Amino acid sequence: MVVLKFGGSSVSSPENILKVLDIVRSHASIKQLAVVVSAFGGLTDHLLHTSRLAERGDDSFKQELIKIEDRHLAAIKDLIHAKRQSSIVANVKFILNELEDIMQGVFLVKELSQKTLDFILSFGERLSSYIIAEAFKENGLPAAAVDYRNFIITDNNFGNARVNFELTNQNIQNYFAGNENLLVIPGFVGTTKHGATTTLGRGGSDYTAAIIAAAIEASGLEIWTDVSGMMTADPRRVKNAIPIEEMSYEEALELSYFGAKIIYPPTIQPALSRRIPIRLKNTFAPEAFGTLITHSPRPSEAPVKGISSIEQISLLTISGSGMVGASGIAMRFFGALGRKGVNVILITQASSEHSISVGINQKDATRAQQTVEEEFRLEMQAGIVDKVQIENNLAIVALVGSNMRNTPGIAGKLFSALGRNGINISAIAQGTSELNISCVIQKKDEEKALNTLHESFFLSETKTLHLFVVGTGTVGATLMDQISGQAANLYKGHNIALKLIGLSNSKTAIFNEAGIPLDSCKEALGNSTQPSTIDTFVDKILELNLPNAIFVDCTASAEVASVYNTLLDKSISVVTPNKIAASGNYHTYKELKTLAAKRGVKFLFETNVGAGLPIISTLNDLIRSGDTVLKIEGIFSGTMNYLFNTVSADKKLSTVVQEAMDLGYAEPDPRIDLSGKDVARKILILARETGENLELEDVAIKPFLPANCLQDGPMDEFWQNLRDYENTFEAQRAELENQGKGYRLIAAWEEGKARVELREIEKGHPFYSVSGSDNIILFTTERYKVQPLIVKGSGAGAEVTAAGVFADIIRIAN
Numbered sequence: 001m002v003v004l005k006f007g008g009s010s011v012s013s014p015e016n017i018l019k020v021l022d023i024v025r026s027h028a029s030i031k032q033l034a035v036v037v038s039a040f041g042g043l044t045d046h047l048l049h050t051s052r053l054a055e056r057g058d059d060s061f062k063q064e065l066i067k068i069e070d071r072h073l074a075a076i077k078d079l080i081h082a083k084r085q086s087s088i089v090a091n092v093k094f095i096l097n098e099l100e101d102i103m104q105g106v107f108l109v110k111e112l113s114q115k116t117l118d119f120i121l122s123f124g125e126r127l128s129s130y131i132i133a134e135a136f137k138e139n140g141l142p143a144a145a146v147d148y149r150n151f152i153i154t155d156n157n158f159g160n161a162r163v164n165f166e167l168t169n170q171n172i173q174n175y176f177a178g179n180e181n182l183l184v185i186p187g188f189v190g191t192t193k194h195g196a197t198t199t200l201g202r203g204g205s206d207y208t209a210a211i212i213a214a215a216i217e218a219s220g221l222e223i224w225t226d227v228s229g230m231m232t233a234d235p236r237r238v239k240n241a242i243p244i245e246e247m248s249y250e251e252a253l254e255l256s257y258f259g260a261k262i263i264y265p266p267t268i269q270p271a272l273s274r275r276i277p278i279r280l281k282n283t284f285a286p287e288a289f290g291t292l293i294t295h296s297p298r299p300s301e302a303p304v305k306g307i308s309s310i311e312q313i314s315l316l317t318i319s320g321s322g323m324v325g326a327s328g329i330a331m332r333f334f335g336a337l338g339r340k341g342v343n344v345i346l347i348t349q350a351s352s353e354h355s356i357s358v359g360i361n362q363k364d365a366t367r368a369q370q371t372v373e374e375e376f377r378l379e380m381q382a383g384i385v386d387k388v389q390i391e392n393n394l395a396i397v398a399l400v401g402s403n404m405r406n407t408p409g410i411a412g413k414l415f416s417a418l419g420r421n422g423i424n425i426s427a428i429a430q431g432t433s434e435l436n437i438s439c440v441i442q443k444k445d446e447e448k449a450l451n452t453l454h455e456s457f458f459l460s461e462t463k464t465l466h467l468f469v470v471g472t473g474t475v476g477a478t479l480m481d482q483i484s485g486q487a488a489n490l491y492k493g494h495n496i497a498l499k500l501i502g503l504s505n506s507k508t509a510i511f512n513e514a515g516i517p518l519d520s521c522k523e524a525l526g527n528s529t530q531p532s533t534i535d536t537f538v539d540k541i542l543e544l545n546l547p548n549a550i551f552v553d554c555t556a557s558a559e560v561a562s563v564y565n566t567l568l569d570k571s572i573s574v575v576t577p578n579k580i581a582a583s584g585n586y587h588t589y590k591e592l593k594t595l596a597a598k599r600g601v602k603f604l605f606e607t608n609v610g611a612g613l614p615i616i617s618t619l620n621d622l623i624r625s626g627d628t629v630l631k632i633e634g635i636f637s638g639t640m641n642y643l644f645n646t647v648s649a650d651k652k653l654s655t656v657v658q659e660a661m662d663l664g665y666a667e668p669d670p671r672i673d674l675s676g677k678d679v680a681r682k683i684l685i686l687a688r689e690t691g692e693n694l695e696l697e698d699v700a701i702k703p704f705l706p707a708n709c710l711q712d713g714p715m716d717e718f719w720q721n722l723r724d725y726e727n728t729f730e731a732q733r734a735e736l737e738n739q740g741k742g743y744r745l746i747a748a749w750e751e752g753k754a755r756v757e758l759r760e761i762e763k764g765h766p767f768y769s770v771s772g773s774d775n776i777i778l779f780t781t782e783r784y785k786v787q788p789l790i791v792k793g794s795g796a797g798a799e800v801t802a803a804g805v806f807a808d809i810i811r812i813a814n
């Protein structure tokens, strides 16, 4: 004997009912089949809504009743041959007339008791089971519909009736003993001993099926829905959720208790008591394995089976010195909550006994607060118990899995995953069985927490990074191209999924939580009319609240750099080639680094020095491995090196500066390069990375251009001044060349002092042969005292800089 249960979505249309029929037919070899059905999908809510209209005296309930009637008659027309339709229609109309009479009564007296509502709601399953049984017969399956009366017997707790198992089991066994056929049974409804109709709570059809399965000691219970089994998390909220193939009754119970909606929690117990395997299957993909729930599932390696959550939670806390060591406090506390019917979902108690916190449904919060304050009125008056504290708008997220009890470090992993993403935990509870760890967090963080934990515990090999990129100029645009070209390989080869969620320039922005298509993101931004400022961009990042969020600043803007602290403080990593923050005032630089460390996120700016060359990382590796840096010296400007390598009698200074700009070497404002300021920023950043507390003003700069070429002002004036000076420069340069020497802009840091200066370098010196826009950096350290450690290569340009930014992003994934 096997019991099959089909939920509302499985029987929501004649087309779906035919799918159910196929599934039932595929079980034809089983001697006795019980098919429990829900009301047609959405009908229970429709009945509820119609009843409320009638209760309010709104006669539009009649139109709703017509819709309900039409839906059922249309199903009969589609499923039953014309010859048999009239008698079935007559029977259905007879049932619907009864429904109409009751609704009319509710309308007249404007009163809807829970008892009446149970009776009204029962019509959904009564009608569906009758029509489905007839549809089975129509298709050659010898089915009989079971009359719900005198079948499942309950108490008179209307709306959530408790089953009298003694009478119910007897009824079911008698019924099945006399029937060999296929039985179609209405789920969800029962009757009291005195014949009043009751319901078993929303989702109660699963429970009906489990009660029957246990009573007849069925060999299996199959729950057919519209998803392929219990998933590792709610797939509507965690896109990467996957089905769980096997799990124990206890795991299923915990997951459903903590919000996994696929199975109604009370369903598990009857099946567990008789060790009847439960299979969760998908009516719309019957070939999918689904989930098998048994006493001894196949052992799995993973410590966590699934993650679920409950929203609309309040945390109620009672505390006070009078609670320490006093017996009976907990009993009185929970007694008070119990008397008011407050369901306690989670309990935590400080080991000092100074406080107890419980997670409850938010709708119960005021009632719970009042009853507890009433219970402890005297202690509160005496000042030994504090006023009850209520924190609303919370959620509970639970990790479930029996293997957790054998695996150390699960709680640590949970804390660090949530902490890294800025999710604060208000309370945590773990049962002594270690079957679940549940924590209370802010409701706004629920989805982020589910995704973060899912990634940590199930998909540690695949990491999704959510990117927010500002700046689509020389570097930003190239970065987008590189990411677009490499994203598929990163996903396939390295399990890193890069999702561009937001992109902006100085005027507009685009956002797409599902991911902006990378290959057309620049065009999409170009077509966007959504005005944007850096503040609105940041607001949107915070509002989206996504895990593994990375802000990438590809601007040269101080305004953009000023938002890093807000973002880091919200656990959002920052990657940037923009040197403003790291070379701004020392306090800000230090604060950003400290904030990143405190929040467990990254502030990466490798491209601030030497573009894509590994300079900051090399320096940090030297320091972390215990070396002492004595001196840093080198050529740090691609633009300046290109300039000194390219200017000639035929190619004057202004032409070459323009070329450096066109080639993407120069800063958006080339005066930053020409003045030596860009190089000063770089040597300052390196000095700071060694631990030196220096400001930009402390870096001595000897500029090589006259002041009028470097002053702020219109660019026209700059170009004119540069052209006026370029012959003088060429003459000096040519004379130097004749002496076998060349100019190089050198920066150095040594003994706490940093400087930038134009030097005349002789042929043969390592700096002389640094060609094009290359950089060279020499680290003299205790370990590299005789021969400095040298990093040399292309030090500017869109491709190498974007590649360095890209590498920083990947570093975060790793």
Ligand SMILES: NC(=O)C1=CN([C@@H]2O[C@H](COP(=O)(O)OP(=O)(O)OC[C@H]3O[C@@H](n4cnc5c(N)ncnc54)[C@H](OP(=O)(O)O)[C@@H]3O)[C@@H](O)[C@H]2O)C=CC1
Pocket: 470, 471, 472, 473, 474, 475, 476, 504, 505, 506, 507, 533, 534, 554, 555, 556, 557, 559, 560, 577, 578, 579, 607, 608, 611, 638, 664, 665, 666, 667, 668, 795, 796, 797, 798, 801
């Ligand atoms: N080129 C190189 O070799 C290297 C460059 N860098 C650094 O990379 C950064 C980017 O340089 P580059 O790509 O050449 O600069 P560009 O001038 O080409 O591009 C700057 C981008 O930033 C946008 N932007 C400017 N201000 C704002 C703002 N307030 N809000 C939003 N967006 C803004 C601009 O928008 P819009 O398009 O609307 O003007 C533009 O898209 C600079 O900090 C530079 O120092 C670092 C290492 C090497």
Ligand SMILES: N[C@@H](CC=O)C(=O)O
Pocket: 607, 608, 609, 610, 611, 636, 637, 638, 639, 640, 665, 666, 667, 673, 678, 795, 796, 797
């Ligand atoms: N303008 C800079 C680019 C990198 O920081 C340079 O020329 O080196």
